Amino acid sequence: MSLFLCVDCGGSKTSATICGASGNILGRALGGPSNFAYLSLQDFESAVSLTISNALKTVTSPPSVDPVSLPPTGDTPFAAAWFGVSGIDSAEAIAEVTPTLSTLLGIPAGPRLTIANDTHLLAAPVRMHADINHAVAVIGGTGGIAVSFRDEQDGLRELGRVGGWGWILGDEGGGFHVGREAVRQMLAETDLASVRGAPPPESILTTRILERFGLKNVPEILVAVHVPDASPSVTTPQTLPQYTMVREKRLSSLAPLVFQSAFEDADPLALRVLQSTSDVFASQISILLGESDESGPNRVKAETAMISFGGSLVGVEAYRKMILDALAAKGHVFRYVEFVDDAAATGAKGLAASYAAKKD
CATH class of the missing domain: 3.30.420.40 (ATPase, nucleotide binding domain)
Incomplete structure (x- = not known):
């Protein structure tokens, strides 16, 4: 066979x-x-x-x-x-x-x-x-990366890449980035509220994240995020699953909550989080794009290329549209879009x- x-x-x-x-x-x-x-x-x-x-x-x-x-x-x-x-x-x-x-x-x-x-x-x-021979492949799932290619007679030739550095150094557009940004914005709202002397705006996303970690207020999340990875020898049946996760997963696993709160409930905080992460991801992707010249011979013109998405996060059409809209605002509109x-x-x-x- x-x-x-x-x-x-x-x-x-x-x-x-x-x-x-x-x-x-x-x-x-x-x-x-x-x-x-x-x-x-x-x-x-x-x-x-x-x-x-x-x-x-x-x-x-x-x-x-x-x-x-x-x-x-x-x-x-x-x-x-x-x-x-x-x-x-x-x-x-x-x-x-x-x-x-x-x-x-x-x-x-x-x-x-x-x-x-x-x-x-x-x-x-x-x-x-x-009618084209250039492609930009974008992965937005657990992590995030973008790579440009030219289709040549002997196969795909990689031209340039941005991102994909892992969660410690930066996986823009991916699950860890979304989860981290959600927590950062929750904390920023709480800090601002302390200065104003008024409670932060109510948020479905904040409620869901606190419930996920079994917490009563936002500042407690600092311990939940930073506590060292659990040792199997000291965990107990009463230990919350969120604390038995490795630290990277504690944040990346929040991405579904952000997407649910944004696209099902139109929660303002969740929408701001995804607007931020999609803008950062688009800025990263745009490094690959533009007119090819001496300073960037491997740049790709979006209007004569295809962008192809893969991964669980960019599989959500509304998030994909956020990224494409952010690219368009920078002058990069692709001839073809694939998922x-x-x-x-x-x-x-x-x-x-x-x-x-x-x-x-």
């Missing part, structure tokens, strides 16, 4: 899709987080291996109930594989992970095994538009199509 595999490795989940030679989806599976920057190589391999194994179980009809062992025994079933990995940001990182993935699939390092940052998967739809809700499926189909084209 000649199978084409694409694996989207992100900070929240791993998604694997397997296609046949005609591009028909034969199997798929979801697994745990596999951001390469946050895991050891062993933990990364474990997350990816389990997800691919589960995807292979669904290829058979009826689906197999027995685990599919990897590396494969005998000849590999995979004609080619494409890994889009969050946290893979350098040639050195690719070189580090290549032997592991090559052995795991039984595919030799080379043209049949593609390993790149997960933004590459989002840029694939540029090939659907004959890729299943990057692994898009990548697997594209991989199969590219091999079919080579045969033709």
Whole structure:
């Protein structure tokens, strides 16, 4: 069997899709987080291996109930594989992970095994538009990053990138950024109220966040945010789940509350938070954009390019529109706008199509 595999490795989940030679989806599976920057190589391999194994179980009809062992025994079933990995940001990182993935699939390092940052998967739809050859891929999910590409005869060439530095250094537009900005604005309103001698405006978002942490007032949230990561040996059944989370997740997990409060309840505070994060994200994306010249030979003109979004936050149309409106205010209006809700499926189909084209 000649199978084409694409694996989207992100900070929240791993998604694997397997296609046949005609591009028909034969199997798929979801697994745990596999951001390469946050895991050891062993933990990364474990997350990816389990997800691919589960995807292979669904290829058979009826689906197999027995685990599919990897590396494969005998000849590999995979004609080619494409890994889009969050946290893979350098040639050195690719070189580090290549032997592991090559052995795991039984595919030799080379043209049949593609390993790149997960933004590459989002840029694939540029090939659907004959009148352009530039794309800007934007991920806004657990983290945030934007990367520009030119579609060339031998594949996508990365031109420039901004962001994707992780939650400590900055993941603008992503879940941590949204959660942090919500808490910052809650605290700022409370500080201002202390100066004015009047209570801060009522906010559905503030109420929800305090309830999430089991708190009665805003200043108490400083302890909730800064308390060290919990040790499994000292947690008790009475410990709130929010305090057993690692510190990054305590803030990034607030993003759904912000979105709910903004787009379902029109809460002014929540809307200001998202306006702020979308403006910052748009400013970051705009670094990639403009007229190409000596000072920026890799800039991309938005009007002759595609912007392709992926990730849970930018999957919300209202938030996506905030980012596009902020870009438009800076003079950047894209010819095409895409949202890729299943990057692994898009990548697997594209991989199969590219091999079919080579045969033709």
